[in-house]
Amino acid sequence: MAKSKKHNLSFEQNFDFEMIGICSHHNDYRLAWSINSELKFHLEVSQEPYIADVKKNGIESRMEFSMYEYLDKENHLDYFLIKNKTLGKFLIPEKQNIDFFLFICEKEMIDVAELITKLRGVTSILAVFPFDAEEIDSAKKLVFY
16 A cells, blocks of 8 residues: 655645724724825725624624725725724734724835824824734734735
């Protein structure tokens, strides 16, 4: 009888987005409005919420998170503002003190440090934190089109 060969497939996660945490005392629509007003963005409510599988107390469930999006065609950038908490469950449970995350796809086209400085000047924002998605385990489940 011939021996069967085993092949191991290794997968390297490639994060093609920048991840910025935002603390705000306002609701998602008020925060989006403030960012739009002060940074000249065009964040709009997404036609569909962001759907993710989350685990709490060992129970995994599919949850919908409020999402606003701005597809900047001129600069080839996609912005997604997603609420971190819904119905007591977190999109990024390692960062429970963060209210919202701003994800920027095609990050090579933007100066993230400059954007963070501008975000810190928005009146609805209490604090802004850049995060490295590679250092956050639950970021591996995030997918943007």
